Amino acid sequence: MPTDLTSGGSVRPITRWGTPVMHAPTREVTEFDDELHELVRDMFATMREAQGVGLAATQVGVDLAVFVFECPDADDRIHTGVVCNPEVELPSGKDRRLDAGDEGCLSYPGGYQALSRPDWTRCTGQDAEGNPIELEGTGFLARCFQHETDHLNGIVFGDRLSARSRRKLDEQVAEMAYRYPDDWPISPKRAAEPATAASS
Ligand code: ZN
Numbered sequence: 001m002p003t004d005l006t007s008g009g010s011v012r013p014i015t016r017w018g019t020p021v022m023h024a025p026t027r028e029v030t031e032f033d034d035e036l037h038e039l040v041r042d043m044f045a046t047m048r049e050a051q052g053v054g055l056a057a058t059q060v061g062v063d064l065a066v067f068v069f070e071c072p073d074a075d076d077r078i079h080t081g082v083v084c085n086p087e088v089e090l091p092s093g094k095d096r097r098l099d100a101g102d103e104g105c106l107s108y109p110g111g112y113q114a115l116s117r118p119d120w121t122r123c124t125g126q127d128a129e130g131n132p133i134e135l136e137g138t139g140f141l142a143r144c145f146q147h148e149t150d151h152l153n154g155i156v157f158g159d160r161l162s163a164r165s166r167r168k169l170d171e172q173v174a175e176m177a178y179r180y181p182d183d184w185p186i187s188p189k190r191a192a193e194p195a196t197a198a199s200s
Contacts, residue, residue, distance in 0.1 A: 110176025
């Protein structure tokens with residue numbers, strides 16, 4: 001039975017959009033060793049601290065093709081795991097149905113915009129021991145697999161938005177920026193500012 005890598009890690013700061021590592025393709029994972037396992041443990045700890053459903057290595061500043069997830073599918077069943085060297089297969093023809101749900105990113109926190117993506121995907125790659133794996137994702141899990149694999153190819157979901165949606169996303173993130181310290185989630189998210197009372 002493979003080692004449980006979902007616990008025992010340390011929280012790392014989350015890398016933000018604009019940092020070069022987030023906008024370049026990553027290196028293939030070739031060593032399934034203790035160093036990789038430590039990274040995976042830290043990624044689980046970081047994702048959970050930030051209350052995310054997926055996290056790519058680039059989001060902790062590491063240019064390796066690996067992501068972790070803990071995400072509900074279309075039936076609200078939570079799936080937890082790690083994928084190295086992921087590739088996503090998307091449906092075509094009559095099997096291709098788009099889901100226009102909201103998407104957000106821990107590396108651009110505080111903003112959400114609708115983004116149409118296929119509602120099913122097959123994600124293939126390797127587990128943390130180097131064994132081949134094949135996972136099917138429905139609902140939010142399908143979105144997660146596509147979002148995280150994009151990250152490892154240097155693509156952020158803002159790159160897939162229309163100019164108008166991207167502008168709205170940028171505005172939402174700018175408005176919420178005060179809540180996210182530079183080393184978040186090591187330092188916690190700050191409380192929302194109370195609405196300014198009307199002066200009389
Ligand atoms: Zn993201």
